[in-house]
Amino acid sequence: MNMIKKTGYFLLILLSFQSCKFNKSEKSESGSDAPIIVLTFDDAVISHYTYVAPLLKQYGFGGTFFICEYPRRTPADTLQYMNWNQISELNNMGFEIGNHTRTHKHVNSMHRSEMEEQIAYIEDKCKAHNIPKPVSFAYPGYDTASLAKVVLKDMGYTYARIGGSRNFVPAQDNLLLIPSYSTTGSDENAKNRIMDILKNSKPGDIIVFTIHGVPDIVHPHVNTSPELFSGYLKYMHDHGYKVIAMRDLKNYIP
Numbered sequence: 176m177n178m179i180k181k182t183g184y185f186l187l188i189l190l191s192f193q194s195c196k197f198n199k200s201e202k203s204e205s206g207s208d209a210p211i212i213v214l215t216f217d218d219a220v221i222s223h224y225t226y227v228a229p230l231l232k233q234y235g236f237g238g239t240f241f242i243c244e245y246p247r248r249t250p251a252d253t254l255q256y257m258n259w260n261q262i263s264e265l266n267n268m269g270f271e272i273g274n275h276t277r278t279h280k281h282v283n284s285m286h287r288s289e290m291e292e293q294i295a296y297i298e299d300k301c302k303a304h305n306i307p308k309p310v311s312f313a314y315p316g317y318d319t320a321s322l323a324k325v326v327l328k329d330m331g332y333t334y335a336r337i338g339g340s341r342n343f344v345p346a347q348d349n350l351l352l353i354p355s356y357s358t359t360g361s362d363e364n365a366k367n368r369i370m371d372i373l374k375n376s377k378p379g380d381i382i383v384f385t386i387h388g389v390p391d392i393v394h395p396h397v398n399t400s401p402e403l404f405s406g407y408l409k410y411m412h413d414h415g416y417k418v419i420a421m422r423d424l425k426n427y428i429p
Contacts, residue, residue, distance in 0.1 A: 208378040208379075209378060209414060209415045209416045209417060210376035210377060210378060210379070210380040210381070210382060210416055210417075211380070211381045211382070211416070211417045211418075211419060211427055212382050212383075212384065212411055212416050212417065212418045212419070213239070213343075213355075213381065213382070213383040213384070213418075213419055213420070213421050213423075213424065214231070214236065214237070214238040214239070214384055214386065214418060214419075214420075215238070215239045215240075215241060215273070215313060215336055215355065215383060215384065215385055215386065215421060216238060216239070216240045216241065216386050216387070217241045217243075217275060217313055217385060217386070217387050218241070218243060218245070218256075218275065218279065218387055218388070218391075218394070219240065219241075219242045219243060219244070219256050219257045219262065219275075220255060220256055220257070220387065220388035220391055220392075220393060220394075221254065221255055221256055221257055221261075221388075222388045222389050222390060222391070222392075222401075223240055223257060223265070223388070223389070224257045224261045224262075224264070224265065226389055226401060227386075227389050227404075228265055228268060228270065230404075230405060230408060231270070231408070231418075232268060234408055234411075234412045234418070236408065236411070236412075236418035236419075237269070237270065237271070237418060237419040237420040237423060238270050238271070238418075238420055239270070239271040239272075239273045239311055239420045239421040239422065240262070240265055240270055240271070240272055240273065241273040241274065241275035241311070241312075241313040241336075242257075242262055242272060242273065242274065242275055242297055242300075243275035243276050243277060243278065243279045243297070243315070244256075244277055244278060244296075245278065245279055245393075246278065252393070255392055255393045256393075259300055259303075259304050260304070262304065262306070263304040263305065263306060266304075266305075266306045266307070270420065271309075271311060271420035271421060271422045271423075272301060272306050272307070272309060273309050273310075273311035273312060273313060273421065274294055274297045274298065274309040274311070274312045274313070274332070275297070275312070275313045275315060276293040276294060276296075276297065276315055277292075277293045277294075277296040277297060278293065279315045279316075280293060280315060281314075281315050281316045281318040282314055282315070282318060282319065282320045282322075282323040283318045283319065283320040283323075284318075287322060287326060290322070290323065290326050291326060291330065294312070294326070294327075294330060295330075297309065298330075308331070309332070310331065310332055310333045310334065310422055311332065311333065311334045311335070311336070311420075311421040311422055312327055312332050312334070312335040312336070312351075313335070313336045313385075314335060314336065314337055317337050317338035317339075319337055319352065323335075324349070324351045324352070327351055328351065332351065333350060333422075333425075334350050334351070334353055334421050334422070334424060335350070335351040335352065335353065336353045336354075336355050336383060336385065336421065337352050337353065337354055337355065338354065338355060338357065338385065339354030339355065340354070340355075340356050340357070341354050341356075342354070342376075342380050342381060342382055343355075343381040343382070343383050344381075345381070345428040345429065353383055353421075354383065355383035355384060355385045356369070356372055356382065356383070356384055356385065357384075357385045357386075357397070358384055358385070358386045358399045358403075358404070358407070359387065359396070359397045359398065359399060360398075360399070360403075361390075361398055361399065361400035361402075361403060365399075365403065366403050366406070369384075369403070369407055370407075370410070373407070373410055373411065373414075373416075381424070381427065381428075383421070386399055386404070387399065389401055389404045
């Protein structure tokens with residue numbers, strides 16, 4: 176009788192062990208160990224509201240929309256950008272609203288008071304529309320300045336994005352100088368470039384993408400076609416990538 180009990184106990188342990196192995200495999204297949212993708216969208220173009228946000232929601236992805244206000248010289252110009260009610264809706268949908276300065280002026284061409292004014296303008300607009308104070312910033316034109324890092328820190332920013340075309344490595348990169356890849360391009364070369372970045376990524380990698388309009392009618396030189404963009408998102412979804420907003424990096428870095 177004791178032998179039967181011992182045998183049954185051994186089988187129970189063995190089955191539990193096999194179950195743990197199976198669950199671990201399932202976790203890996205689900206993509207929990209996949210690379211982390213940070214999607215960021217610049218300039219508040221209207222396609223972010225009409226096309227990008229609904230597609231992100233469809234996949235359950237996060238994203239950061241960096242807002243600025245280009246001068247609107249004609250009624251047609253106004254129609255090409257989101258208004259603040261639409262930006263507020265993005266916030267209500269769960270997306271992050273980031274700061275891209277008031278007029279997209281490059282920080283290396285501003286003195287401190289003007290820089291503070293440009294940044295504070297977007298903050299004030301956010302406050303007026305019940306949007307949380309931004310904690311993420313994107314440098315217009317990717318241009319940086321040592322003063323900008325000081326101002327951003329003093330104004331309570333945690334993250335700031337540049338260019339650089341490489342992965343973000345928390346152990347070596349300043350959080351106020353986070354590198355990113357641009358998705359600009361609507362041809363086969365652009366597609367191959369972005370897909371190579373995704374396919375060559377490894378568990379633990381953090382990849383930040385800078386995306387302008389999808390499409391970008393006002394600034395065609397930074398356009399990303401809807402067809403390619405939807406293909407990138409589908410690949411990320413099908414391969415279990417974790418797709419987040421910039422503010423959510425706090426959950427993945429020391």
